[in-house]
Amino acid sequence: MSAAALTVRPGQRVHAHGAWRTVRAVRSEPFLTGGLALVLSLDEGPALRVAAAETLQVRSGPGTWAP
Numbered sequence: 408m409s410a411a412a413l414t415v416r417p418g419q420r421v422h423a424h425g426a427w428r429t430v431r432a433v434r435s436e437p438f439l440t441g442g443l444a445l446v447l448s449l450d451e452g453p454a455l456r457v458a459a460a461e462t463l464q465v466r467s468g469p470g471t472w473a474p
Contacts, residue, residue: 408466412445413459422464424452435459 420427428449438444443459457463 408464409462410465411459412447412457412461412463413443415445415447415463415465420466421447421449421455423447423449423455426451427466428452428455 415421415430415433417430417432419430421430422428428451430447431450432448434446434448436444436446438458444456445459447455447457449455
């Protein structure tokens with residue numbers, strides 16, 4: 408399913424860096440130009456920094472299906 412980055416929580420899975428990754432932690436920080444960014448710490452690979460309103464592909468957790 409698609410969801411705004413602002414709604415993503417630890418334990419959910421997001422499609423990032425070409426694969427599904429489990430979100431370990433979420434923190435917010437301001438963009439230098441204004442607005443809110445979210446930094447998603449993932450189980451593998453680098454953290455993902457996105458605008459809070461950006462749409463991400465999200466799964467509820469391990470073993471769930473999303474198109």
